[in-house]
Amino acid sequence: MTEDAIAAKGWTARILTLFPDMFPGPLGQSLAGKALEKGIWRCETMDIRDFATDRHRTVDDTPFGGGAGMVMRPDVIDAALAAAMRDHAGPAIYLTPRGRLLKQDLVRDLATGPGVVVLCGRYEGLDERVIEARQLLEVSLGDFVLSGGEPAALALIDACVRLLPGVMGAEETLAEESFNTGLLEYPHYTRPAEWNGRKVPEVLMSGHHEKIRQWRHAEAEETTRLRRPDLWDAYQKRGA
Ligand code: ADE
Numbered sequence: 001m002t003e004d005a006i007a008a009k010g011w012t013a014r015i016l017t018l019f020p021d022m023f024p025g026p027l028g029q030s031l032a033g034k035a036l037e038k039g040i041w042r043c044e045t046m047d048i049r050d051f052a053t054d055r056h057r058t059v060d061d062t063p064f065g066g067g068a069g070m071v072m073r074p075d076v077i078d079a080a081l082a083a084a085m086r087d088h089a090g091p092a093i094y095l096t097p098r099g100r101l102l103k104q105d106l107v108r109d110l111a112t113g114p115g116v117v118v119l120c121g122r123y124e125g126l127d128e129r130v131i132e133a134r135q136l137l138e139v140s141l142g143d144f145v146l147s148g149g150e151p152a153a154l155a156l157i158d159a160c161v162r163l164l165p166g167v168m169g170a171e172e173t174l175a176e177e178s179f180n181t182g183l184l185e186y187p188h189y190t191r192p193a194e195w196n197g198r199k200v201p202e203v204l205m206s207g208h209h210e211k212i213r214q215w216r217h218a219e220a221e222e223t224t225r226l227r228r229p230d231l232w233d234a235y236q237k238r239g240a
Contacts, residue, residue: 011041011164012115013157014088016080018059018122020045022150032158035167041115043157048072051079060123069124077130081119089114091137095149095156096121099138102156104179106139110156111163118156120149182235183224186216 015023024036024043035041049057053076060070081092090113100106110116119126119136131138141152162168179185189200203215225232 009042010039011111011160012044012088012090013041013153013160014044014046014084014115014117015120015153015157016046016048016077016084016118017120017150017153018048019120019148019150020047023154025154027154027158027161031167032161035161035164038166040164040166041161046080046084048076048080051076051083053079063124067124071124072121072126074127074130074133077119077126078134081117081130081134084117088117090116092117092119092134093156094119094121094126094131094136094138095140095152096125096138097140097143097145099140102139102141102159104159107156107159108163111160116157116160118149118153120153122148181220182231182238183220184228184231186219186223 017023023045024033027033027043028036032041036043048059052059058073059076060072063069063071085092091110093116095118130136139152139156141155146152189204193200193205201215203211206212221232221235224235
């Protein structure tokens with residue numbers, strides 16, 4: 001396929017998994033689901049097991065050096081990746097707690113490109129040689145361990161899809177910009193104005209737009225300072 005033909009397909013998530021039935025799963029609902037129906041993006045799964053070469057369709061084996069669990073075979077994964085990359089542009093991502101932490105800037109880069117190939121691991125992991133040979137981009141959602149890469153793939157793809165042109169309305173786009181400031185969001189309130197003895201902050205009822213803007217900004221700063229010293233540091237350095 002030519003570059004143009006690939007681009008004409010729309011933003012495409014191609015997912016290599018042992019559990020293709022997990023997709024699109026929650027991404028078939030709500031914002032991402034509507035965008036999928038409209039053809040703004042495509043969700044394609046490939047069953048890793050289809051690339052096994054033996055009668056039992058084996059995809060994993062015991063680790064050299066001993067230890068618990070099973071390791072996904074490099075030859076099987078390489079064959080699956082070769083097929084996935086044949087008519088697909090965009091980086092190949094391996095979801096693993098050993099990867100670089102997923103941040104909004106990577107999400108933005110991925111959403112701007114033609115799509116992603118996402119490899120979901122199971123068992124103890126993947127033979128290191130295929131990660132090196134295919135120069136997989138290793139990405140982690142955070143310092144916790146999922147039972148497999150699939151829920152992480154769903155989260156990664158969701159984060160990208162909501163940024164694609166035509167997916168969000170104007171209001172939601174503005175909310176995205178507020179994350180761009182490097183601060184956590186200010187708190188939100190709606191009716192009733194008093195609930196279980198708790199009142200909405202007075203300034204929000206004032207109709208004074210500039211005061212409201214200032215209050216929200218101060219709240220965003222304070223929340224960020226208290227909850228995320230790392231983001232607060234980066235924000236202050238950027239301002240300096
Ligand atoms: N697979 C298992 N745990 C994961 C995590 N925290 N992030 C990404 N992929 C994973």
